[in-house]
Amino acid sequence: MLDTQQKTKTYQTYIDGKWVDAASGKAFETLDPYTGESWALIPECDDTDVNRAVEAAYRAFETGSWPNMTPTMRGKKLRLIGDLIAKHSEHLAGIEVRDNGKLISEMAAQTRYMPEWFYYYGGLADKIQGAVVSVDRPEHFNYILREPVGVCAFITPWNSPLMLTSWKLAPALAAGCTVVIKPSEYTSASLLEFMRLVIAEADIPPGVVNVVTGFGAVAGEPLVKHPKVAKIAFTGGTATGARVNALAAQTFKKVSLELGGKSPNVVFDDCNLEDAVSGAVAGIFAATGQTCIAGSRLLLQETIHDVFVEKLVAMAKQARLGDPSKPETQVGPVTTPPQYEKILSYIDIAKAEGCTCVLGGGPATKEEGGGRYFVKPTIFTGVDNKMRIAQEEVFGPVLSVIKFKDEEDAVRIANEIAYGLGAGVWTQSVKRAHNMARRIKAGTVWVNTYRAVSFLMPFGGYKASGLGRENGAEAIDGYLQSKSVWINNGPGGGNPFIMKTAG
């Protein structure tokens, strides 16, 4: 476990297989969001470091051993990475709790599960297959090669930093790509520990995985613009994603985007009420609501609205706020000071829009279990789906309750939103479950459960929630490109001035 008595820890970053400071020598503080105190110093990288990291990744891709290693051998390396994560899972979870404020109960489960991504994509590494095509020409032998795209840049947010990095890193490495990672400036420490305990320990060749820590505009943008980066895998806010996408387009990079959400959690009156109440709480108060898949719009069928709200408030009221490193804590701090301010401002917006606050509605005091950046679990009823509190991502423990009449009404409200990341449906009717799953425009629909993820199930957004999918077998395609090879075993010749078609 992390030594919490230690004063300030100074990290270096990892470029080309070496531990280095930022070229400028600058470093910035990272906070423990529970106490609000700085606990570590992180190198403040800029375009010089980005250039060094991309050049290292490019060399490793063009002339290093990684892409030329047999896929079977790469698969074994990925499984070793998985084993090392398992070995250090407790330590990695502790660091993330310290830097991010996520609960130890959630983090311990996350880091214990993370090896599965490396075992799964490690297994896929030598199952990447091209094809032989019986092309429509005599005496031709045609085939398709599946090749790694090249240097990939990952840009990640502050919520679940290691897990979201694993979702990208495992398929990228399995495909034979090399990588530069820019973690969030708020939560860089767990990735640096991961590099030390896992990547360096697994003896992954220099330049294959590099890290540039620092701020979005200073370290992120040069990475997105760098001509030797072939692909950007970005997870973060929708506005940042739009900017990253526009910048990446200038140099024709492949892009995958995992962006924000405002997911509907839809409860019908034929549901199992106790399960649905628990599912509504899981949807919005787990991870202090700081999750892209938060079920932040609770759609309640009008016939059960009042009884449901009563049960929901009773359960949410019991949530234990406190120190995220204690296993009994259920709601931890908000991770960043700007996010704390943003959540409070949305509570004001909801009040100004005329919603009724039936629980919480402001900062949590020390007596209520709060630390430096705590917001009480907050529930607003009387929300209209057109209001800002219903349409905009808050990314905090603030729930908007919206009434609906019937299935048609539920589908309409669920889909009248710019986002399309997740959705929950609570019903005992099989027919309704399948119909809702088909009609809701979202990358994931959970029926009678919420916030479940697996390395086996594709994850990503419809509409403004993103481009592309992570997880599942298809995710590896995002790190590969096809090459068509034509071999003419017959005579040459023919009219050189016309295209060689079959006709």
Ligand code: NAD
């Ligand atoms: P953010 O968009 O502010 O930052 C994300 C990353 O982008 C950070 O590393 C940041 O430094 C970097 N960045 C910022 N400006 C940049 C620029 N101009 N060029 C390049 N990089 C830049 O997001 P955040 O506040 O860290 O995270 C919260 C957001 O992430 C929420 O909107 C949430 O919904 C979303 N998110 C989505 C998923 C998903 O899988 N869909 C998962 C987690 C979080």
